[in-house]
Amino acid sequence: MNNLSLTQKIYLYLVSLYKWYLKTPQRSLDEAYAAALHIKQIEDEHFNGNKISFDLTTSSGVNIFFESDLRKQLKVVRMRLTEFNSSRLFLNEANQKGAIKYGVELIEPTEVLEKLKIIDEITVKYQESDFDGVENFSQSNFPLLSGNNSVIKPSSNSNNNSQIIQSNGAVPPQEYSKVNNGQRSKANTTGVLPRSILSTISRLQVELDPNAEQDVVQKFRKAQRRTIISVRFILLLIIVPILTHQLAKAFVVGPIVDHVRNQETVKIFINYEMEEEALVELQRFEERIKFQNLIGLSSPLSAEAMEVQLKDKAREIAQEYRGESASAIKNVFADIISVIAFSILLMVSKREIAVLKDFFDHVVYGLSDSAKAFIIILFTDIFVGFHSPHGWEVILEGISRHWGLPGNHSFIFLFIATFPVILDTIFKYWIFRYLNRVSPSAVATYHNMNE
Structure with a gap:
């Protein structure tokens, strides 16, 4: 080591520092996991596996001891998970390649989800109303960032404990069925740094990558x-x-x-x-x-x-x-x-x-808001618009003649009176539930063009 030049020493120090940085997510999650297990140990040893509560018949010193310890462990969980989220935020593809190069094993998503599920089960019982200054811990408070800038959210209500959300806020079609319908709190959408700064840093990392x-x-x-x-x-x-x-x-x-x-x-x-x-x-x-x-x-x-x-x-x-x-x-x-x-x-x-499916996603997301609104209005007017019954009548009569069936006008009129209405209802529901979440500006443009 003494025979190394100053440049080599600096390089080795930077490499060790970089390895320490790559191990930060694993280290932070392990500390949060250990703090949660400590809370579980107190529950098992002193409260028969139940939630830590303060009995008025017990001396105030005992209550203060358990409350202080509980506050401390919950604070460790909160801080370590915040550190975990922040460190995982910068684990992009370049860092993953660096980990492989220097022999650092990154934390596996399966291990992340297992430990987070246990942390959730232990800490979710303690609400803000129980202790002053103690945060409400639940599975919705800990969004995790994977190496490809996607969000992995643990869920205790399903056997599948993760859902993937792209960094631009859109849910890929192959993972859309895995997304939970639970509400996200405002704290979930706010990171340690503004997203624009983080995206700029990520872009610079990509541009500087050889x-x-x-x-x-x-x-x-x-x-x-x-x-x-x-x-x-x-x-x-x-x-x-x-x-x-x-x-x-x-x-x-x-x-x-x-x-x-x-x-x-x-x-x-x-x-x-x-x-x-x-x-x-x-x-x-x-x-x-x-x-x-x-x-x-x-x-x-x-x-x-x-x-x-x-x-x-x-x-x-x-x-x-x-x-x-x-x-x-x-x-x-x-x-x-x-x-x-x-x-x-x-x-x-x-x-x-x-x-x-991927091709259509890229095409649709690549359209401008006015183009999306134009296409929506065009198709709705054709299939569920004021003049659409004439088109449906021609289509049904053509199908009947193609198969040699007599044109049942009662059935045709009944179909025209119901099917376009059902289509219109489904389409409005799709705009309200999906498009309004994916592209609200396109929905606003659509309403303005309709008016």
Whole structure:
């Protein structure tokens, strides 16, 4: 050691100091955990495992002793957890790499959650009303910061004791179902230093990192791969059902239906609406011939010639509607096959679905507030707006005709009277519960544009 130069000594000292800093979260949590266990020991030895309380029949000296000890241990828990939060705040990716480089084992999230759960169970019993100056300790008071600047919050109400919240305040889709609905106190949202200062320090650390350029290139390539995979998967979701439907109808379902349906004995019309349309078409043809004869546009026809033309037209109409009826039956089975193919595509594309969700999150969060409000108003006016019933009526009639079903107008009107209202209610609830929390400025812009 004496043979080392001054520069080397300073370097070794800085390395040891850096190791001590990296071990701070573990050290702080262990001290808080030990203080909580000390409180538990007092409960087990002197209060039969129950909460520490002060009996008026006991001497004041004993009460003062237990109260002082309890105050001390609760203060240690509070201070050590505050130190834990502050030190974990700066454990970014660069520090994690430094820990690996210098052989420092960082605290595992599982160990954090286990110890915090025990601390919560012990300290949550002591409220502000019990002792003057003693803080209210509960699991909501100790948000933990992981190395990737995400928040891990312990929860005693679920088997899953953590939830992840991104540093920008948004909850990733893959972790959204884990978020508890408990209220956070104002103390939870306030750190030791303002967030803007902490974000500036983190940004400077990234900019001073010699591997920053490489990280930026890697992130760009990752975003590029995500975009390519998402666009390709969206095209597959559109092309596969359509192509499956056409191929199944032409080469599988079509020949089977044509073989089963005897063209001579099968019914021409599969519903009464087709029959009415055919009769109206034949009637108009007959009236057109009579009108042309009366105004002299065609040579006068005898009754026999008129009958022959009507028979030819009737056969043509029958052949047309026989093919339309067969096509409707083919559509039913071809649609079933296309739905099966679509479901199989979804089941074998779990990775692509996760990438697509991430892609949509980046696209939506990247839009400006006015763009978000514009898209919301556009879709709501189309599907639940004042003119939407006409669109729903066209869609339902088209689906009925596609499958060869008679258009039940009572069902269509009932659907139009209920379904858009349900959609509108769900959409307003989504704006109130989710969008209002994720992007309140977009909600304000939406209300202003609506007015």
